[in-house]
Amino acid sequence: MQFNEYYNGRTGLTVGIKEILFSEQTPYQKVEVFKTDTWGNMLTIDGMVMLSEMDEFVYHEMIVHVGMFSHPAPRRVLIIGGGDGGTAREVLRHPSVEHVDMVEIDEAVVRAARQFFPEVGDFENPKLHVRYEDGIRFLENVTDPYDVIIIDGSDPVGPAVELFSERFYKNCYKALTPSGVITAQTESPWVASYHPDIKNLFQVLDATFEVSEMYLAYIPLYPAGMWSFALASKGIRPHDPEVLQRVEQGTTKMASTLQYYNSEIHRAAFALPGFVRDIIR
Amino acid sequence: MQFNEYYNGRTGLTVGIKEILFSEQTPYQKVEVFKTDTWGNMLTIDGMVMLSEMDEFVYHEMIVHVGMFSHPAPRRVLIIGGGDGGTAREVLRHPSVEHVDMVEIDEAVVRAARQFFPEVGDFENPKLHVRYEDGIRFLENVTDPYDVIIIDGSDPVGPAVELFSERFYKNCYKALTPSGVITAQTESPWVASYHPDIKNLFQVLDATFEVSEMYLAYIPLYPAGMWSFALASKGIRPHDPEVLQRVEQGTTKMASTLQYYNSEIHRAAFALPGFVRDIIR
Numbered sequence: 387m388q389f390n391e392y393y394n395g396r397t398g399l400t401v402g403i404k405e406i407l408f409s410e411q412t413p414y415q416k417v418e419v420f421k422t423d424t425w426g427n428m429l430t431i432d433g434m435v436m437l438s439e440m441d442e443f444v445y446h447e448m449i450v451h452v453g454m455f456s457h458p459a460p461r462r463v464l465i466i467g468g469g470d471g472g473t474a475r476e477v478l479r480h481p482s483v484e485h486v487d488m489v490e491i492d493e494a495v496v497r498a499a500r501q502f503f504p505e506v507g508d509f510e511n512p513k514l515h516v517r518y519e520d521g522i523r524f525l526e527n528v529t530d531p532y533d534v535i536i537i538d539g540s541d542p543v544g545p546a547v548e549l550f551s552e553r554f555y556k557n558c559y560k561a562l563t564p565s566g567v568i569t570a571q572t573e574s575p576w577v578a579s580y581h582p583d584i585k586n587l588f589q590v591l592d593a594t595f596e597v598s599e600m601y602l603a604y605i606p607l608y609p610a611g612m613w614s615f616a617l618a619s620k621g622i623r624p625h626d627p628e629v630l631q632r633v634e635q636g637t638t639k640m641a642s643t644l645q646y647y648n649s650e651i652h653r654a655a656f657a658l659p660g661f662v663r664d665i666i667r
Numbered sequence: 668m669q670f671n672e673y674y675n676g677r678t679g680l681t682v683g684i685k686e687i688l689f690s691e692q693t694p695y696q697k698v699e700v701f702k703t704d705t706w707g708n709m710l711t712i713d714g715m716v717m718l719s720e721m722d723e724f725v726y727h728e729m730i731v732h733v734g735m736f737s738h739p740a741p742r743r744v745l746i747i748g749g750g751d752g753g754t755a756r757e758v759l760r761h762p763s764v765e766h767v768d769m770v771e772i773d774e775a776v777v778r779a780a781r782q783f784f785p786e787v788g789d790f791e792n793p794k795l796h797v798r799y800e801d802g803i804r805f806l807e808n809v810t811d812p813y814d815v816i817i818i819d820g821s822d823p824v825g826p827a828v829e830l831f832s833e834r835f836y837k838n839c840y841k842a843l844t845p846s847g848v849i850t851a852q853t854e855s856p857w858v859a860s861y862h863p864d865i866k867n868l869f870q871v872l873d874a875t876f877e878v879s880e881m882y883l884a885y886i887p888l889y890p891a892g893m894w895s896f897a898l899a900s901k902g903i904r905p906h907d908p909e910v911l912q913r914v915e916q917g918t919t920k921m922a923s924t925l926q927y928y929n930s931e932i933h934r935a936a937f938a939l940p941g942f943v944r945d946i947i948r
Contacts (some may be wrong), residue, residue, distance in 0.1 A: 388677060395683050395705035396669065397888075402677025424676035444940070576887045604885065604893040604940070606857045607678075611892015612885040650938035657935030659725070659885070659927040 389420055389428070391435055393577050393609035399435065401428065401607070407502055412494040415540070419502045425607065427502045429470060431495070431540050435607045442472050442506055445571075445613070447647040448603040450476035451640075452655065453534055453569035453617055455633045456624050460533040461485065464561070466521035466549070468538035469495030471507020477536070478511050479640055486514045487532075489521040522548045528561035535562060537570035550583050552590045559594050559620075567619040572600065575662045576610030584614065588666040591618045599624060600666060601655035603646070614662070615655075624656060670701055670709070672716055674858050674890035680716065682709065682888070688783055693775040696821070700783045706888065708783045710751060712776070712821050716888045723753050723787055726852075726894070728928040729884040731757035732921075733936065734815055734850035734898055736914045737905050741814040742766065745842070747802035747830070749819035750776030752788020758817070759792050760921055767795045768813075770802040803829045809842035816843060818851035831864050833871045840875050840901075848900045853881065856943045857891030865895065869947040872899045880905060881947060882936035884927070895943070896936075905937060 392398035402423035409418045418430045426439025437445060450473055454460055459482040465473050469490035477486055490496055496516060499507055508514065517524070521539070535558050539549040548554050549570070558568055572587055573580040591598035595618035605613045617624055633652045637644060673679035683704035690699045699711045707720025718726060731754055735741055740763040746754050750771035758767055771777055777797060780788055789795065798805070802820070816839050820830040829835050830851070839849050853868055854861040872879035876899035886894045898905055914933045918925060 390681060392681075395703075397680075397682045397703070397705055400671060400673075400677070400679055400681045422676075422678070424678055443942075576885075576892075602885070604857075604883070604891075606891035606893070610885075610887035611857075612887070645942045646940040648938075648941055648944075651940055654935035654938030657929075657931035659932055660929055661724075661926045663929075 389422075389430070391430075391433060391609070393574070398609070399607060401425065408498045410494050410498075412492050414492045417492065417494045417498055419498050428607070429495075429498065429503065434540065436540065437470055437472065437503075437506070438607055439503060439505065441606050442470075443645045444603055444605050445608075446472035446476045447644060448601075448655070449473055449536060449538055449569055449571060449615060451647045452601060452615070452624060452652060453536065453567045454480050455636050455652065456617065456619065456622050456629050457533050457565060457567045458628070458632070462530070462532045463487070464528075464532040464535045465489065466525070466535070466537050466539060467491075468536065470499040470503060471496070471509055473536055473538045474511075474514050475506065475508040477534075478508050478513060479643060480636075483513060488514060488516045489519050489524045490516065491518070491520050493518045522554055525554065525557040525561055531561055531563045531566070533563050533566055535566070535568045537568065539571070550587050552594070555590050555594045562620060564620055565622060567617065567622055568595075570616045572614045572616045574609040574612055575602075575614050575665055576612055581665050584665055588616065591616055595619060596621050597623050599656055600658060600662070602658065602662070603655060625653065670703075670711070672711075672714060672890070674855065679890070680888060682706065689779045691775050691779075693773050695773045698773065698775045698779055700779050709888070710776075710779065710784065715821065717821065718751055718753065718784075718787070719888055720784060720786065722887050723751075724926040725884055725886050727753035727757045728925060729882075729936070730754055730817060730819055730850055730852060730896060732928045733882060733896070733905060733933060734817065734848045735761050736917050736933065737898065737900065737903050737910050738814050738846060738848045739909070739913070741848075743811070743813045744768070745809075745813040745816045746770065747806070747816070747818050747820060748772075749817065751780040751784060752777070752790055754817055754819045755792075755795050756787065756789040758815075759789050759794060760924060761917075764794060768798060769795060770798045770800050770805045772799070772801050774799045803835055806835065806838040806842055812842055812844045812847070814844050814847055816847070816849040818849065820852070831868050833875070836871050836875045843901060845901055846903060848898065848903055849876075851897045853895045853897045855890040855893055856883075856895050856946055857893055862946050865946055869897065872897055876900060877902050878904050880937055881939060881943070883939065883943070884936060906934065
């Protein structure tokens with residue numbers, strides 16, 4: 387049996403599947419877990435790969451550490467989405483963290499992750515507070531601001547479509563402390579049909595935040611193997627000397643758990659090929 | 668109709684095909700050209716994608732410019748393989764170049780490229796000398812050395828297997844001028860079955876050259892979307908201040924033709940994720 391995900395006409399990914407472990411049409415989306423032949427278990431939402439056990443480290447290290455190390459000492463962190471638990475796991479590796487709210491709209495994602503991806507989440511950690519709510523509504527009512535907000539939603543279709551809107555990012559800005567930083571996943575630059583969404587999103591970030599930049603990572607099971615992320619802040623820049631010093635020290639301490647992110651990657655991820663620059667400029 | 672290339676069990680790429688334009692079993696390999704639904708024409712060798720019209724700029728800019736700008740003024744350039752012509756085209760954009768030898772073992776590749784990829788090659792350029800010979804033997808008899816040698820061969824199977832050997836790289840070293848630089852394609856770090864070849868190759872380069880480094884690029888139709896390259900030299904380092912200055916000036920002059928490579932990419936490409944460092948260290 388083969389799983390197929392097409393991203394450009396009939397071009398895409400094909401993955402050998404041994405068994406369907408979980409399949410549920412929730413009120414929000416279709417959540418499935420497959421046992422693959424070489425990637426361990428793999429989670430998909432509406433037919434799009436979210437993660438496999440073998441490659442999830444790239445996405446989770448890159449959506450978390452680039453922003454977390456940019457902030458001087460993040461105590462309170464908000465994750466919008468992130469139901470598989472991998473983003474919270476990486477956040478919780480930072481010793482300054484005291485409180486993490488993870489707002490996932492769909493409890494089925496967490497249920498599937500806890501059963502079939504036991505190494506991905508750190509759900510028993512007492513600092514982690516999982517809420518099954520609409521993250522977009524949650525953000526409108528934040529009273530105690532966050533140091534870092536991570537937008538770990540799915541693609542800009544279905545319940546995640548508002549995660550690409552101006553209103554959503556204005557609420558993020560309000561919910562951030564003065565030295566606050568956000569990171570978000572922002573699709574594959576190789577997928578032409580997402581270029582308008584990517585362009586609009588970075589225009590919104592430019593208009594809303596003092597600093598906004600795109601960065602990239604190699605994710606083998608995502609469309610074309612290239613994925614983009616946004617970092618935005620009220621002033622901190624990811625290349626500030628203090629940030630680079632924190633990254634150097636922090637990655638040394640964290641070295642035993644890091645498989646992708648390191649201090650060279652922190653800088654290099656912000657270098658954009660010409661065709662990617664052209665999408666957002 | 669779908670073209671499939673598997674790289675990890677039954678995981679791989681699937682591409683929608685409209686028509687088979689060329690298919691020939693040569694004395695060396697099976698050469699095919701497909702008309703795809705969204706990537707233009709696509710060349711494969713023994714079932715492995717070599718390039719499409721839409722994505723070839725990444726591979727060709729990255730295998731050429733990183734090394735060519737590292738050399739102060741490359742006049743004589745040797746390309747081993749490179750039958751589609753894209754590597755020679757990018758080499759010939761450098762104004763210092765006077766003479767390019769392209770040594771391609773299989774004339775069928777050049778024939779297919781001239782017919783079905785007219786934008787890729789620059790075969791009428793009087794500086795370009797195409798020889799249909801075994802590049803490995805050719806290298807053993809070089810009397811007039813080269814400033815830059817580019818190893819643009821296929822994967823380490825079939826006629827390209829010796830392109831990963833110590834003897835081959837010792838001959839490269841001998842065929843280089845004192846400020847000489849080589850670049851080579853060195854497979855996808857996401858493909859576990861190639862790790863021994865990649866590791867051996869970098870050990871050979873370390874033992875043979877004064878400088879050797881791996882760099883990376885995002886290539887959507889190659890396995891997992893991540894491709895590695897080697898740069899090796901008799902002393903020049905790709906991060907030397909003079910090199911970075913040449914890159915800055917050269918990419919500005921060449922800006923209208925560059926879709927991937929730029930001065931930030933030149934530096935960033937050498938940053939390796941942890942799991943990639945682990946393959947070669």
